[in-house]
Amino acid sequence: xxxxxxxxxxxxxxxxxxxxxxxxxxxxxxxxxxxxxxxxxxxxxxxxxxxxxxxxxxxxxxxxxxxxxxxxxxxxxxxxxxxxxxxxxxxxxxxxxxxxxxxxxxxxxxxxxxxxxxxxxxxxxxxxxxxxxxxxxxxxxxxxxxxxxxxxxxxxxxxxxxxxxxxxxxxxxxxxxxxxxxxxxxxxxxxxxxxxxxxxxxxxxxxxxxxxxxxxxxxxxxxxxxxxxxxxxxxxxxxxxxxxxxxxxxxxxxxxxxxxxxxxxxxxxxxxxxxxxxxxxxxxxxxxxxxx
Amino acid sequence: xxxxxxxxxxxxxxxxxxxxxxxxxxxxxxxxxxxxxxxxxxxxxxxxxxxxxxxxxxxxxxxxxxxxxxxxxxxxxxxxxxxxxxxxxxxxxxxxxxxxxxxxxxxxxxxxxxxxxxxxxxxxxxxxxxxxxxxxxxxxxxxxxxxxxxxxxxxxxxxxxxxxxxxxxxxxxxxxxxxxxxxxxxxxxxxxxxxxxxxxxxxxxxxxxxxxxxxxxxxxxxxxxxxxxxxxxxxxxxxxxxxxxxxxxxxxxxxxxxxxxxxxxxxxxxxxxxxxxxxxxxxxxxxxxxxxxxxx
Numbered sequence: 001x002x003x004x005x006x007x008x009x010x011x012x013x014x015x016x017x018x019x020x021x022x023x024x025x026x027x028x029x030x031x032x033x034x035x036x037x038x039x040x041x042x043x044x045x046x047x048x049x050x051x052x053x054x055x056x057x058x059x060x061x062x063x064x065x066x067x068x069x070x071x072x073x074x075x076x077x078x079x080x081x082x083x084x085x086x087x088x089x090x091x092x093x094x095x096x097x098x099x100x101x102x103x104x105x106x107x108x109x110x111x112x113x114x115x116x117x118x119x120x121x122x123x124x125x126x127x128x129x130x131x132x133x134x135x136x137x138x139x140x141x142x143x144x145x146x147x148x149x150x151x152x153x154x155x156x157x158x159x160x161x162x163x164x165x166x167x168x169x170x171x172x173x174x175x176x177x178x179x180x181x182x183x184x185x186x187x188x189x190x191x192x193x194x195x196x197x198x199x200x201x202x203x204x205x206x207x208x209x210x211x212x213x214x215x216x217x218x219x220x221x222x223x224x225x226x227x228x229x230x231x232x233x234x235x236x237x238x239x240x241x242x243x244x245x246x247x248x249x250x251x252x253x254x255x256x257x258x259x260x261x262x263x264x265x266x267x268x269x270x271x272x273x274x275x276x277x278x279x280x281x282x283x284x285x286x287x288x289x290x291x292x
Numbered sequence: 293x294x295x296x297x298x299x300x301x302x303x304x305x306x307x308x309x310x311x312x313x314x315x316x317x318x319x320x321x322x323x324x325x326x327x328x329x330x331x332x333x334x335x336x337x338x339x340x341x342x343x344x345x346x347x348x349x350x351x352x353x354x355x356x357x358x359x360x361x362x363x364x365x366x367x368x369x370x371x372x373x374x375x376x377x378x379x380x381x382x383x384x385x386x387x388x389x390x391x392x393x394x395x396x397x398x399x400x401x402x403x404x405x406x407x408x409x410x411x412x413x414x415x416x417x418x419x420x421x422x423x424x425x426x427x428x429x430x431x432x433x434x435x436x437x438x439x440x441x442x443x444x445x446x447x448x449x450x451x452x453x454x455x456x457x458x459x460x461x462x463x464x465x466x467x468x469x470x471x472x473x474x475x476x477x478x479x480x481x482x483x484x485x486x487x488x489x490x491x492x493x494x495x496x497x498x499x500x501x502x503x504x505x506x507x508x509x510x511x512x513x514x515x516x517x518x519x520x521x522x523x524x525x526x527x528x529x530x531x532x533x534x535x536x537x538x539x540x541x542x543x544x545x546x547x548x549x550x551x552x553x554x555x556x557x558x559x560x561x562x563x564x565x566x567x568x569x570x571x572x573x574x575x576x577x578x579x580x581x582x583x584x585x586x587x588x
């Protein structure tokens with residue numbers, strides 16, 4: 001079913017066609033990227049842009065390839081036994097798809113991994129130090145980064161000496177984000193930051209993401225919580241079994257019936273009617289008619 | 293009573309040397325999750341370099357070269373062998389280290405032959421007597437050196453960027469890589485540090501009252517295995533405590549051998565393994581091994 005709705009929304013997002021044209025100077029440009037886990041394809045010719053200063057969301061269900069996409073950008077596919085089979089990735093006009101992970105960090109891309117992955121046996125302070133290991137900045141730059149993280153998450157200063165494994169889920173997520181910010185990234189990759197958090201805590205994380213973005217860091221946000229992601233993002237992509245199924249401005253996507261029905265859980269009469277019109281090729285089942 | 297104190301002091305001294313070896317073992321395990329069976333051969337290499345150079349260079353320079361040499365051998369093993377297997381199963385890697393150990397030990401044993409080489413240490417067989425207790429200078433030197441090295445190592449492990457990188461990589465290589473930690477460098481550093489510590493341990497395993505460096509020295513190094521295991525393979529504190537436990541147990545069992553003749557001879561060699569077995573029965577992860585510490 002992939003690709004059926006793309007054309008309707010296919011705004012400027014895929015502008016430079018297959019391999020064509022010079023990559024844009026600023027931001028992240030993913031072009032026609034395919035990734036395989038052995039013979040299994042996880043991504044098929046995915047293209048995506050994160051302009052400088054933007055928040056871009058990637059939506060999709062489990063197994064759609066969202067995390068794989070982030071790993072392709074941060075160059076950590078090999079840990080999962082996956083390889084990038086084609087396509088290229090540029091950041092700030094520089095090609096990054098051949099770099100070692102530490103070079104990607106040095107280039108200004110930090111990732112907050114899925115499931116937080118704080119170093120549970122290390123203290124909060126040491127977790128933050130670990131985040132600064134890949135930074136190319138000076139000692140004062142690192143001290144500034146730490147101050148900013150503590151301003152953003154005062155709780156991390158309060159709990160500096162505590163083992164990270166003993167923090168609550170929300171605090172661990174703050175630590176994971178703070179740790180990534182320690183490298184003073186220009187682009188932050190966030191993998192499911194709201195996963196497993198209470199709604200209130202998820203809302204707080206969302207506020208923080210907005211604030212981080214306001215301070216000048218671009219954000220590529222992968223989320224299953226589409227409502228939250230679409231509120232934050234200016235532009236969004238929907239991945240479906242490894243392909244970009246939809247893309248467009250977040251507001252447009254949020255209004256689209258397909259997204260509302262599949263990712264926002266909206267099942268009102270109109271939307272259902274629109275959706276059935278959209279898949280008009282399928283015969284309507286009599287029992288459904290009877291149910292109306 | 294004075295016998296007991298003498299035995300205890302000697303045991304602590306030997307134990308601190310075992311702790312040096314066990315620490316190297318634990319460092320490699322934490323950084324790469326590989327059980328390094330080649331550790332004894334690193335030790336033998338460091339000792340051999342010191343032994344063969346001390347006539348020409350003098351003791352201290354020879355020791356320095358020996359320590360550096362063992363670090364280089366360790367790093368070379370990582371770079372030339374272990375790195376090629378990265379991503380393989382950890383048990384495969386452990387078996388690879390057995391292969392490396394056989395190669396290195398065979399070559400060193402061939403060079404050593406039946407010789408017993410002195411390392412040319414300045415302490416000789418001097419003995420310090422305080423009241424009824426007498427203890428060899430070499431034992432005091434061993435304890436002091438090991439204590440200093442271990443303290444320096446633990447401070448570095450806790451407070452330097454190197455230590456943070458090492459601990460991060462130990463907990464999750466993939467996440468550490470996301471932080472910009474160079475995993476290759478971390479594992480190279482771990483092997484080099486382990487080699488250097490082993491070379492220092494080689495010195496104190498071969499000084500008085502031991503005659504000198506011989507083939508069998510690598511067997512003495514094997515006592516660090518129960519030390520590392522009973523402490524918990526992934527714990528630096530565990531390596532220290534494990535080393536001391538093994539050293540003291542061995543010294544006491546050897547010292548009181550005559551009163552334990554009903555158990556047969558050679559109890560000193562057996563005792564560390566006995567203690568290890570008992571501790572593992574009670575605490576399967578070792579004294580300080582990782583217990584799950586997470587809140588969900």
